[in-house]
Amino acid sequence: MPELGGTMTRQGKVSVVEQLAAEFQSTRHAFLVGFQGMTVQSDTALRSELRRAGMRYHVVKNTLARRAAKGTVLEQLGEQFTGPTAVALAPEDPVTAAKLLLKLFKEYQQFVFKAGVVDGKTIGEQDIEALATMPSREELMSRLMFLINSGAQRIAAATSGVARNVAVVTAQVRDKKAE
Secondary structure, three states: OOOOOOOOOHHHHHHHHHHHHHHHHOOOEEEEEEOOOOOHHHHHHHHHHHHHOOOEEEEEOHHHHHHHHOOOHHHHHHHHOOOOEEEEEOOOOHHHHHHHHHHHHHHOOOOEEEEEEEOOEEEOHHHHHHHHHOOOHHHHHHHHHHHHHHHHHHHHHHHHHHHHHHHHHHHHHHHHHHO
16 A cells, blocks of 8 residues: 555545555454554554454545545444544454454553444444453354363263163173073
């Protein structure tokens, strides 16, 4: 994506809007954040953590972002594109993204949550906190597999117990007849 700082030609702006629109179109979960007063060092560390988590992070010019958001899930956040704004896109798991963002909000005081969209629904500050306390997709899958496995283990134990009891009774009957 072209650099957003400085002056930009009309073609450069069109290119940025097209690229942002494509990214906004391909995501289901997005978080708008403010970063006023952050140092370059803090911003670099923050970007690195977000990238490692599989998120995309773009500092955006508000007018270009509003144009790019038209027809996407981010369109409903148009009024939130004010002041220094960045967009954190979470293509997969919004719970993991919310957990990471809350951690980063605590770590970097200048990094603040503005608004977000999760599966097409606008979320506020209370919602991101609630989202962050939910188990992640991986945790839910793990719990589900445990429940499925434990049921299968109980069935296996019960059926083997019946077979074992039949074998014991059969052996006792055989021993009685042998006497």
